[in-house]
Amino acid sequence: MKKRKELLFAAALLLTTALLLNFASDVLRPVRLDYGSTWSAFRAEPRDSLDVLYLGSSYAYCDINPSLIYAQTGLTGFVLAGSEQPLSITYWYLREALRTQSPRAVLIEGTSLFFDTYQNYTQINVGYMPFSLNKLGAIFTASEPELRPGLLFDLYFYHTRWKEVGLSDIQRALTPAQPDHYKGYTAIDQVQEGVGIAPYVGDRKVDPQVYAENLEWLDKILALCEENGIQPIVAFHPTYTRCTRETYARIEAEVRALDPDALFYNWSEEFESIGLTPTTDLYDGGHLNQDGAAVFSPWLGDLLVEEAGLTPRPQSENNAAAWTESAARWREFLAG
Numbered sequence: 001m002k003k004r005k006e007l008l009f010a011a012a013l014l015l016t017t018a019l020l021l022n023f024a025s026d027v028l029r030p031v032r033l034d035y036g037s038t039w040s041a042f043r044a045e046p047r048d049s050l051d052v053l054y055l056g057s058s059y060a061y062c063d064i065n066p067s068l069i070y071a072q073t074g075l076t077g078f079v080l081a082g083s084e085q086p087l088s089i090t091y092w093y094l095r096e097a098l099r100t101q102s103p104r105a106v107l108i109e110g111t112s113l114f115f116d117t118y119q120n121y122t123q124i125n126v127g128y129m130p131f132s133l134n135k136l137g138a139i140f141t142a143s144e145p146e147l148r149p150g151l152l153f154d155l156y157f158y159h160t161r162w163k164e165v166g167l168s169d170i171q172r173a174l175t176p177a178q179p180d181h182y183k184g185y186t187a188i189d190q191v192q193e194g195v196g197i198a199p200y201v202g203d204r205k206v207d208p209q210v211y212a213e214n215l216e217w218l219d220k221i222l223a224l225c226e227e228n229g230i231q232p233i234v235a236f237h238p239t240y241t242r243c244t245r246e247t248y249a250r251i252e253a254e255v256r257a258l259d260p261d262a263l264f265y266n267w268s269e270e271f272e273s274i275g276l277t278p279t280t281d282l283y284d285g286g287h288l289n290q291d292g293a294a295v296f297s298p299w300l301g302d303l304l305v306e307e308a309g310l311t312p313r314p315q316s317e318n319n320a321a322a323w324t325e326s327a328a329r330w331r332e333f334l335a336g
Contacts, residue, residue: 029158030158032124034186041183042078042184044179045100047101048102053078054066054080055109056111057083057112060081062287062289063237064185065183065297069304076315080097085115088214091224092129092134096129104310110234110235113206115206115214122151126139127150127151196240196279197279215258222255233263234264235263240282241285263307281295
């Protein structure tokens with residue numbers, strides 16, 4: 001009996017220690033509201049309520065405003081992307097997302113095919129994932145070895161922030177996350193000087209072996225979509241930092257070889273047909289600003305309905321009201 005009590009006490013002590021460490025991590029980890037990796041807001045979305053997931057890098061979270069797509073079509077969605085995010089991490093993002101959502105389509109922004117095995121933002125892109133087998137997969141297959149201790153234990157990265165912690169950080173850690181009006185989107189209200197005058201056209205340099213590995217990760221993403229009855233879409237957004245047309249054509253052939261049922265789009269030159277003005281709707285050579293996203297997003301929503309055949313799924317009264325409010329807020333903000 002005594003030994004049993006000792007074992008129960010030890011187990012309770014370990015559990016309490018784990019809970020305290022997790023709470024300390026939640027308090028010390030900086031809040032993440034935009035510029036990708038917004039997992040807290042994503043996990044707050046009602047279960048199986050999202051029609052579309054938008055995956056990729058900053059080209060996804062700068063260009064796509066899901067609330068404006070909802071206003072145009074009624075399709076719900078979330079931009080679950082990360083800065084310079086390689087397809088290896090995107091694969092684990094999708095696996096993790098499918099634990100709580102059952103999207104009918106996944107749009108993958110194709111620029112990730114050109115990223116190196118390890119880019120500049122692994123700590124953020126992987127570190128903010130919910131702790132799960134999928135996060136462990138991202139840590140051990142898609143993250144730099146030297147970052148793994150901190151990705152496994154947040155306090156390794158953030159223990160020195162204790163002097164910056166305030167009451168609001170403690171309250172945030174104790175309060176359940178709520179859906180927000182960004183839906184993973186990041187609004188940029190800037191136009192860099194000289195942007196939109198003439199496009200830069202030139203193929204990105206990428207090691208052939210790295211590119212082949214990226215195609216393998218894309219194949220895994222497409223297979224995961226097929227397994228879950230999801231329509232995959234690979235697309236290149238409107239941009240003034242373009243590859244050659246021959247390269248886009250080659251990538252289209254590669255995508256179709258991996259999955260003949262995948263949809264492929266190259267919108268890199270489609271400014272006029274979409275209604276975009278390069279000198280006012282671009283933030284820099286690659287990304288749209290909030291005005292450009294306000295044009296591109298409704299256009300994209302119409303395409304998802306007309307060409308991908310998507311229809312909005314039924315929503316609860318409360319969630320439909322929340323989406324309607326979010327759309328109204330963005331329209332008011334952009335009109336101001």
